[in-house]
Amino acid sequence: xxxQYPDPVPNGLSTMMGGLIEANLTAHPERAALIQKRATxxxxxxxxxxxxxxxxxxxxxxxxxxxxxxxxxxxRANSDDLMSLSAVPLxxxxxxxxxxxxxxxxxxxxxxxxxxxxxxxxxxxxxRLNKLMSV
Amino acid sequence: MPEFPSKEWLxxxxxxxxxxxxxxxxAADWEGDISYVFEAEPDNGVPDEVWAWLDLWHGExxxxxxxxxxxxxxxxxxxxxxxxxxxxxxxRKELDPVKGMMQGKLKLKGDLPTxxxxxxxxNELVNLAGSVPTEFVDEKS
Numbered sequence: 001x002x003x004q005y006p007d008p009v010p011n012g013l014s015t016m017m018g019g020l021i022e023a024n025l026t027a028h029p030e031r032a033a034l035i036q037k038r039a040t041x042x043x044x045x046x047x048x049x050x051x052x053x054x055x056x057x058x059x060x061x062x063x064x065x066x067x068x069x070x071x072x073x074x075x076r077a078n079s080d081d082l083m084s085l086s087a088v089p090l091x092x093x094x095x096x097x098x099x100x101x102x103x104x105x106x107x108x109x110x111x112x113x114x115x116x117x118x119x120x121x122x123x124x125x126x127x128r129l130n131k132l133m134s135v
Numbered sequence: 136m137p138e139f140p141s142k143e144w145l146x147x148x149x150x151x152x153x154x155x156x157x158x159x160x161x162a163a164d165w166e167g168d169i170s171y172v173f174e175a176e177p178d179n180g181v182p183d184e185v186w187a188w189l190d191l192w193h194g195e196x197x198x199x200x201x202x203x204x205x206x207x208x209x210x211x212x213x214x215x216x217x218x219x220x221x222x223x224x225x226x227r228k229e230l231d232p233v234k235g236m237m238q239g240k241l242k243l244k245g246d247l248p249t250x251x252x253x254x255x256x257x258n259e260l261v262n263l264a265g266s267v268p269t270e271f272v273d274e275k276s
Binding site: 011012013015016019020023024027045047048049050079080082083084086087135 | 231233234235236237238239240241242243246247248249251252254
């Protein structure tokens with residue numbers, strides 16, 4: 001199993017994000033290359049007061065409740081936007097601005113409705129997460 | 136007015152699904168059955184867990200079953216489970232299903248990438264549940 005949940009009761013967001021990654025790794029085994037190098041993320045949905053931390057390292061994805069430590073990348077967005085992020089077409093691991101969905105993401109970034117801390121410092125790590133979550 | 140949960144309620148819900156242009160468009164490519172599990176709340180008039188099943192296919196509901204055995208319901212491609220009172224909140228549109236899933240108030244079992252791709256269809260299904268005139272079993276006069 002590539003995805004681990006150390007918390008006794010993973011919260012709903014942990015279950016969803018972990019389940020999404022797990023299903024994608026099963027459907028696209030080539031994406032296992034994305035989880036070899038170390039990277040840490042937090043995803044925060046303030047409207048539902050839920051957060052999840054994701055750690056990639058040596059072929060394992062660890063999903064924990066809440067924000068753990070100091071993640072490389074922190075994504076903060078409302079629950080609806082988080083769901084739609086996974087369905088955005090990607091280009092080089094980032095939202096494809098040639099598509100309506102990609103431009104919507106860009107617009108939300110500019111308006112602050114979607115906040116991505118660490119985007120400029122760790123673009124490669126952000127791209128890896130996007131590819132892992134992309135459906 | 137159909138009581139929730141009941142077969143009568145489910146039948147009206149299926150009618151609403153099949154009448155919905157919005158759902159038909161949002162779920163045009165959807166292939167997969169879904170089980171709803173209404174978990175028991177004896178104090179609220181639901182003494183036992185109830186399974187309801189919908190055969191959803193390309194924007195329509197081809198069939199449904201109410202109070203089917205759990206081992207049959209568990210074969211569905213997707214299972215959404217919650218206590219009765221949570222379903223009541225969803226039907227009354229007091230709880231958004233996506234938010235509810237993220238908060239762990241609704242438990243989803245099934246292929247998550249498919250749900251993400253069809254989130255609009257899933258939301259429409261819930262909206263349609265809210266459109267059924269409903270008498271809740273714990274509020275019966």
